[in-house]
Amino acid sequence: MNKRYSAQKMMIENSLRKLNHPTATEIYEDIRKDYPNISLGTVYRNLGAMAEAGEILRIPMGDAPDRFDINIHEHLHVLCTECGNAFDSESDDLEDILEQVDRLLEQSTGVRIESRVMIFKGICTDCRNMSE
Numbered sequence: 064m065n066k067r068y069s070a071q072k073m074m075i076e077n078s079l080r081k082l083n084h085p086t087a088t089e090i091y092e093d094i095r096k097d098y099p100n101i102s103l104g105t106v107y108r109n110l111g112a113m114a115e116a117g118e119i120l121r122i123p124m125g126d127a128p129d130r131f132d133i134n135i136h137e138h139l140h141v142l143c144t145e146c147g148n149a150f151d152s153e154s155d156d157l158e159d160i161l162e163q164v165d166r167l168l169e170q171s172t173g174v175r176i177e178s179r180v181m182i183f184k185g186i187c188t189d190c191r192n193m194s195e
């Protein structure tokens with residue numbers, strides 16, 4: 064791994080810590096404030112490599128651009144459709160339930176479940192309070 068790659072990775076990790084589950088474009092906009100020479104392609108390439116290596120989490124958003132997470136612990140995401148914020152849910156109970164769901168799916172389809180793509184959507188507390 065060369066030095067240049069590490070420096071870019073470090074900038075991306077800083078952005079990921081600062082922003083709430085950002086998209087590649089949001090990370091790019093953030094880094095560009097300090098390093099105007101960085102390209103969106105470079106950010107994409109690094110994010111792809113980091114996700115591939117398991118250093119960060121890629122969150123598929125279906126019809127919206129993927130988001131990225133510095134927290135690689137297995138957890139669920141809940142998205143507010145009003146403000147666009149993503150919320151983490153880490154719960155052992157949920158993990159148990161999901162494993163049961165995996166087993167039921169395996170029984171009904173014969174497919175051995177290896178990963179899940181799940182995103183929950185709703186309206187967060189702040190947005191609910193604002194509309195009251």
Ligand SMILES: [Zn+2]
Nearest residue numbers: 143146187190
């Ligand atoms: Zn909200």
Ligand SMILES: [Zn+2]
Nearest residue numbers: 132134140151
């Ligand atoms: Zn997360």
